[in-house]
Amino acid sequence: ALTNVKFETDLDIYKSFKAVNPESVQILAIKNNKYAQKYLQELKNINIYISGKDLMDMGFEPSKSFSEIFDYVLCEKIKNPTLSKDEEINLVREKFM
Numbered sequence: 001a002l003t004n005v006k007f008e009t010d011l012d013i014y015k016s017f018k019a020v021n022p023e024s025v026q027i028l029a030i031k032n033n034k035y036a037q038k039y040l041q042e043l044k045n046i047n048i049y050i051s052g053k054d055l056m057d058m059g060f061e062p063s064k065s066f067s068e069i070f071d072y073v074l075c076e077k078i079k080n081p082t083l084s085k086d087e088e089i090n091l092v093r094e095k096f097m
Helices: 010-018 022-030 034-043 052-057 065-079 085-096
Strands: none
Touching (some): 010 034
């Protein structure tokens, strides 16, 4: 299903391929799917440190906005994979508080 898709952002690539069986991603990459290759080479091992508990500790109520916050932090993490947990928390404070 991901063979004819055009992705707009690295976040779209990340979220789409993260949900797919790793062997399938490998097969797509072998078949020269540039998105699968990018995911495997650049995006696969990126993970954010902050959690829902961190957001609650910051005063956020559990809600659907958590996914918006996590997507924002993940997007920033994709641009700068070396972000620390403290830097992620600061990003949330700057954008959402």
